[in-house]
Amino acid sequence: MIETLMLSRIQFAANISFHILFPSITIALCWLLMYFKIRFDFSQDPVWMRAYRFWVKVFALSFALGVVSGITMSFQFGTNWPGFMEKVGNIAGPLLGYEVLTAFFLEATFLGIMLFGINRVPPWLHTTATALVALGTTMSAFWIIALNSWMQTPVGFEMRDGVAHAVDWWAIIFNPSFPYRLVHVLLASGLTASFLMAGISAYRILKGDDKRGPRLTLKTSLIFAAILAPTQALVGDFHGLNTLEHQPQKIAAMEGVWHTEKGAPLLLFAIPDEENRTNHFEIGIPKMASFILTHDLEGEIKGLNEFPGEHPPVAPVFYSFRIMVGVGMLMIAAAWLGVWQLARKKELSPWLLKGLVLMTFAGWVATLAGWYVTEIGRQPYLVSGVLTTAEAVTTVPPSKVWFSFTLYMITYVVLLVAYIRTLFLMARRAVEIEEITPEENPNFHQLDENLATSGEKA
Amino acid sequence: MIPADWLPVIFVGLMGLAVLIYAMLDGYDLGVGIMLPLDNETQADSMIASIGPFWDANETWLVLAIGLLLIAFPQAHSVVLRELYIPAAIMLIGLIMRGVAFDFRAKVAVANKPIWDKSFKLGSLITALAQGYMLGMYVMGFEQSITAYLFSGLAAFGVAAAYCYIGAAWLVMKTSDDLQLRAARWARRAGWICFAGVAAVCAMNPLVNPEILARWLSFPNALFVWAIPVVCFALFAIIDQVLKRFPLPDDKGCWLPFVGAMFIFLFCFSGLGYSFFPYIVPGQMTIWESASAPESLQFILWGAIVVVPVILLYTIFSYRVFWGKVQDLKYY
Numbered sequence: 134m135i136e137t138l139m140l141s142r143i144q145f146a147a148n149i150s151f152h153i154l155f156p157s158i159t160i161a162l163c164w165l166l167m168y169f170k171i172r173f174d175f176s177q178d179p180v181w182m183r184a185y186r187f188w189v190k191v192f193a194l195s196f197a198l199g200v201v202s203g204i205t206m207s208f209q210f211g212t213n214w215p216g217f218m219e220k221v222g223n224i225a226g227p228l229l230g231y232e233v234l235t236a237f238f239l240e241a242t243f244l245g246i247m248l249f250g251i252n253r254v255p256p257w258l259h260t261t262a263t264a265l266v267a268l269g270t271t272m273s274a275f276w277i278i279a280l281n282s283w284m285q286t287p288v289g290f291e292m293r294d295g296v297a298h299a300v301d302w303w304a305i306i307f308n309p310s311f312p313y314r315l316v317h318v319l320l321a322s323g324l325t326a327s328f329l330m331a332g333i334s335a336y337r338i339l340k341g342d343d344k345r346g347p348r349l350t351l352k353t354s355l356i357f358a359a360i361l362a363p364t365q366a367l368v369g370d371f372h373g374l375n376t377l378e379h380q381p382q383k384i385a386a387m388e389g390v391w392h393t394e395k396g397a398p399l400l401l402f403a404i405p406d407e408e409n410r411t412n413h414f415e416i417g418i419p420k421m422a423s424f425i426l427t428h429d430l431e432g433e434i435k436g437l438n439e440f441p442g443e444h445p446p447v448a449p450v451f452y453s454f455r456i457m458v459g460v461g462m463l464m465i466a467a468a469w470l471g472v473w474q475l476a477r478k479k480e481l482s483p484w485l486l487k488g489l490v491l492m493t494f495a496g497w498v499a500t501l502a503g504w505y506v507t508e509i510g511r512q513p514y515l516v517s518g519v520l521t522t523a524e525a526v527t528t529v530p531p532s533k534v535w536f537s538f539t540l541y542m543i544t545y546v547v548l549l550v551a552y553i554r555t556l557f558l559m560a561r562r563a564v565e566i567e568e569i570t571p572e573e574n575p576n577f578h579q580l581d582e583n584l585a586t587s588g589e590k591a
Numbered sequence: 592m593i594p595a596d597w598l599p600v601i602f603v604g605l606m607g608l609a610v611l612i613y614a615m616l617d618g619y620d621l622g623v624g625i626m627l628p629l630d631n632e633t634q635a636d637s638m639i640a641s642i643g644p645f646w647d648a649n650e651t652w653l654v655l656a657i658g659l660l661l662i663a664f665p666q667a668h669s670v671v672l673r674e675l676y677i678p679a680a681i682m683l684i685g686l687i688m689r690g691v692a693f694d695f696r697a698k699v700a701v702a703n704k705p706i707w708d709k710s711f712k713l714g715s716l717i718t719a720l721a722q723g724y725m726l727g728m729y730v731m732g733f734e735q736s737i738t739a740y741l742f743s744g745l746a747a748f749g750v751a752a753a754y755c756y757i758g759a760a761w762l763v764m765k766t767s768d769d770l771q772l773r774a775a776r777w778a779r780r781a782g783w784i785c786f787a788g789v790a791a792v793c794a795m796n797p798l799v800n801p802e803i804l805a806r807w808l809s810f811p812n813a814l815f816v817w818a819i820p821v822v823c824f825a826l827f828a829i830i831d832q833v834l835k836r837f838p839l840p841d842d843k844g845c846w847l848p849f850v851g852a853m854f855i856f857l858f859c860f861s862g863l864g865y866s867f868f869p870y871i872v873p874g875q876m877t878i879w880e881s882a883s884a885p886e887s888l889q890f891i892l893w894g895a896i897v898v899v900p901v902i903l904l905y906t907i908f909s910y911r912v913f914w915g916k917v918q919d920l921k922y923y
Contacts (some may be wrong), residue, residue: 193699197647197693200690201686201691203654203684204654205683205686206654208672211673212672212673212676218661218665219665219669222662222751223883223884224885226658227891229662229895230658230662233655233658234894234898234899235894235898238651239905240649241650242905244648245643245913246912249913250912253912298882372719384799529673533677556698576663
């Protein structure tokens with residue numbers, strides 16, 4: 134049984150890790166696309182349309198990967214975690230149902246018009262379709278985060294015969310950790326999309342693309358990131374305080390606090406030792422953890438000793454948290470430096486361009502790390518205090534889980550490699566495309582064939 | 592407030608609707624994928640262009656169907672997905688292959704395009720076969736026997752043929768010239784296989800399940816329900832005659848095979864539904880035994896009453912936007 138449990142957990146973690154990469158791009162990228170489209174509608178400056186056309190392709194590809202991996206995930210509730218639906222299905226079911234009804238259909242239907250409908254509908258309707266897809270992706274995040282937050286901080290229900298029954302839907306949806314988590318996730322998507330856009334735009338410039346398009350998208354994404362990154366740090370802090378209130382064992386694991394202490398140091402580095410329940414090689418700033426979490430240098434932080442058998446594995450949560458924060462700091466630095474250089478010299482230095490290319494997927498790293506903090510941090514529970522992960526797992530024999538796990542892993546690795554290679558291929562190809570201005574071609578709106586058909590048919 | 596006893600009936604109806612719409616809509620785009628020619632790039636491009644704006648929304652009906660099973664009948668959801676663990680995993684791989692191939696083929700270097708075309712074709716075939724196999728196992732009540740495996744194997748090919756049938760009919764409607772004629776030939780061939788499949792299920796199902804036989808023979812319902820196979824078989828014959836006469840003058844009636852195929856799907860589905868209601872897991876679990884708590888069903892029902900008509904409206908709108916013969920798709 135333990136084998137099926139462990140395998141199912143790894144399989145689900147792999148699935149969700151793969152899946153989350155794509156919504157974390159598409160949610161915010163679609164709002165950026167809407168921004169480009171509105172700028173074009175008002176200014177008729179073709180550069181906005183070119184930006185739209187390039188990035189809508191990235192959007193379509195990311196969206197497709199998100200859809201297929203999302204369907205895989207929804208099936209796993211039934212195939213690998215039947216206990217989840219049996220015990221809390223009365224609550225999880227409707228939330229997932231509303232996601233399908235209000236978000237999936239909206240985005241999937243208007244995606245067709247957004248991608249292929251520009252010459253078939255009036256411009257305002259095409260812009261509206263883009264807005265509706267953006268709204269759909271965001272609604273989707275709303276519902277899924279509502280469910281996830283409820284699993285972290287469950288309220289608004291009562292147990293009858295061992296099954297959770299909804300009492301107050303408003304309380305269930307707007308549960309205590311929901312607002313913080315939702316904003317944190319949406320900002321993470323904003324940063325992921327910004328750094329992707331900055332990285333690919335920088336790559337095009339480094340490859341000799343001297344058109345206006347990549348410079349414009351680089352500037353837009355850097356300004357966006359320069360605002361979002363520090364905001365995210367602030368929101369993350371509020372989220373942390375909320376977690377301290379509702380899931381102190383998670384905070385204890387994040388901070389590596391084994392024993393309740395006053396004036397706890399902020400550990401920059403340490404090697405948590407689960408066996409001896411202590412840390413090795415600690416490097417920390419004295420009293421800072423207490424100060425950040427309780428706003429008091431001598432504030433008390435509950436240690437893992439208060440939650441025997443009820444706390445998550447420490448090392449993965451501890452390390453993931455540091456990776457997330459580290460990448461976040463790097464993002465603030467890169468975005469501010471970029472904006473500063475742009476303001477002073479109107480362009481970026483080559484080394485910063487290269488740095489941004491390296492940071493193309495920085496958002497992915499931070500998002501995944503953050504996701505691990507919150508999800509592993511909830512263990513051993515699937516629904517805090519209500520249902521443990523072990524109780525929810527399927528009775529399917531391990532051999533079958535091995536089979537599906539192998540299939541998924543091969544598929545995901547191939548797709549991830551193909552996805553990243555294709556993004557950079559698209560960027561290189563865009564370098565070679567001639568820029569057609571409205572002066573040279575008055576019907577440019579319909580006839581920018583060079584860009585539209587350079588291998589992009591269907 | 593709706594009486595609690597009625598909620599499972601309403602939800603099984605909604606689920607049935609989602610499954611039916613899924614089978615028709617994703618059915619045609621899966622069929623188009625299965626038939627994708629690897630020898631003619633222009634035709635392959637047109638075929639993919641014909642489903643480009645729709646496939647994603649079509650697939651969402653599957654998510655809704657499985658979602659409704661999960662929301663309204665969690666017990667049945669667990670049983671069904673446990674029994675179908677392996678074929679469901681295979682189907683998902685198929686869905687992934689075709690879903691991403693669709694986008695990759697348009698964006699990768701030309702040299703790699705044939706790989707993604709093959710992946711699209713193979714993915715569509717795997718998906719259709721897996722769904723057919725799952726339908727077969729479901730009808731057999733997840734029995735683990737040689738008969739059940741054989742029957743499910745047949746059902747796999749039957750469903751793949753049915754998808755090709757409706758997919759080819761879709762192409763007949765959406766394309767012209769050589770491709771249309773080719774599609775009409777595909778449609779006729781798939782139609783014959785499909786006809787044989789439906790006839791086999793009509794014969795097999797009552798023989799395997801005495802309960803179903805009794806139901807189909809009981810008066811006065813029998814008078815009404817026997818119309819289902821009769822009309823169904825008549826439709827096969829009419830569509831075949833229409834397909835034989837292509838190309839039609841002015842392309843009048845090019846929509847007829849597709850609409851006819853949709854009605855065949857509707858009738859076959861009603862026949863199956865009539866056979867199994869009120870069981871959600873055939874022979875094991877009724878809809879009332881496996882239903883969720885009434886307060887949860889009420890909560891989602893109000894949403895569904897408001898949202899489902901809106902979804903249907905904007906789906907129709909999207910089909911209006913891309914009405915008529917297929918044009919080259921360009922990402923703008």
